[in-house]
Amino acid sequence: MAPHTEQLTRPAVRLRGLTRSFGDRTILDGIDLDLPAGQFTALLGHSGSGKSTLLRAVAGLDHGVAGDGRLTAPERVSVVFQDSRLLPWRRVLDNVLLGTDGKDAGPRGRAALAEVGLADRERAWPGELSGGEAQRAALARALVREPELLLADEPFGALDALTRIKMHHLLRELWTRHRPSVLLVTHDVDEAIVLADRVLVLDRGRIGLDLAIDRPHPRSYREPVLGEYRERLLTALGVTEDHR
Numbered sequence: 001m002a003p004h005t006e007q008l009t010r011p012a013v014r015l016r017g018l019t020r021s022f023g024d025r026t027i028l029d030g031i032d033l034d035l036p037a038g039q040f041t042a043l044l045g046h047s048g049s050g051k052s053t054l055l056r057a058v059a060g061l062d063h064g065v066a067g068d069g070r071l072t073a074p075e076r077v078s079v080v081f082q083d084s085r086l087l088p089w090r091r092v093l094d095n096v097l098l099g100t101d102g103k104d105a106g107p108r109g110r111a112a113l114a115e116v117g118l119a120d121r122e123r124a125w126p127g128e129l130s131g132g133e134a135q136r137a138a139l140a141r142a143l144v145r146e147p148e149l150l151l152a153d154e155p156f157g158a159l160d161a162l163t164r165i166k167m168h169h170l171l172r173e174l175w176t177r178h179r180p181s182v183l184l185v186t187h188d189v190d191e192a193i194v195l196a197d198r199v200l201v202l203d204r205g206r207i208g209l210d211l212a213i214d215r216p217h218p219r220s221y222r223e224p225v226l227g228e229y230r231e232r233l234l235t236a237l238g239v240t241e242d243h244r
C-alpha cells in the first residue's frame with residue numbers, strides 16, 4: 001500500500017451540492033465536501049441533523065439524493081452500523097465471508113477474525129456473541145473486503161463505556177494497518193476527538209465546522225490539550241456553559 005502522505009493527495013469521496021429533502025424538509029442543503037484517501041474523519045451533529053442521511057448517500061444506499069448533487073466515492077465501500085447486522089442463521093465466519101469469493105476467501109476471513117480478536121469464535125452463532133464481540137465480527141466483515149472507504153454509523157453507540165474504549169483502540173489499530181478512508185458518524189464528542197484526525201459538524205444541512213485534530217495517537221480522553229478541541233466542537237453544536 002502507498003504511504004499515507006501519497007494517499008492523502010487523491011480524494012476518496014467528493015461531494016458537490018449534495019442535497020436531500022424529505023417532503024418539504026431539506027435535510028442536506030448543498031453540501032460540498034472532499035474526504036482525502038486514507039483520512040479518518042468523524043461526523044458530529046444533533047440528533048436529526050442528517051448524519052445518517054449523509055452517510056447513506058455516500059454509501060450509495062440512497063437513491064433519492066436530488067438536485068445538482070455530484071458524488072464520487074470509491075468502488076470498495078464497507079458500512080458498519082450500530083447493530084452488527086449479522087445473519088443469525090450463519091456462523092460467524094460465514095457471516096464475515098458473505099458476498100466474498102475466491103480460493104483465499106476462507107483464510108482472509110480467518111485473518112480478519114484474528115485481527116479483531118475473534119480467532120476462536122469462527123464457528124459461533126451470532127446469538128452466542130456479546131454486543132462487543134458482534135461489533136468486532138461486523139468490523140471483520142467490513143475489513144475482509146479491504147475497503148477503500150469504511151463508513152461507520154454509531155458503531156459503538158450501543159456498547160458499555162469500557163467496551164467502547166476497547167473498540168476505539170481496535171478501530172484505530174485496524175485503520176493504521178489498512179488505511180481506508182473512514183467516515184465515522186457519532187454523537188460522542190470525545191469519541192470523535194480521540195479517534196479522528198478531522199471532525200465535521202453538520203448543522204442546518206451544511207458542514208458548520210471542519211476541524212483538524214492535529215495531535216499524535218494514541219490519544220487519551222484525559223489529555224488537557226484535547227479540551228480546546230472539545231470546547232470548539234461543543235460550541236459548534238450549540239452546547240454552551242449553561243448546558244454543561
Ligand SMILES: Nc1ncnc2c1ncn2[C@@H]1O[C@H](COP(=O)(O)OP(=O)(O)OP(=O)(O)O)[C@@H](O)[C@H]1O
Nearest residue numbers: 022023027045046047048049050051052053054187
Ligand atoms: N426515509 C425518510 N423519510 C422521511 N424522513 C426521513 C427519512 N430518513 C431520515 N428522515 C429525516 O431526516 C432527518 C435526519 O435524519 P438522520 O437519521 O439522517 O439524522 P441523524 O443526524 O443521523 O440523527 P440521529 O443522530 O438521531 O441518528 C430526521 O428528521 C429524519 O426524520
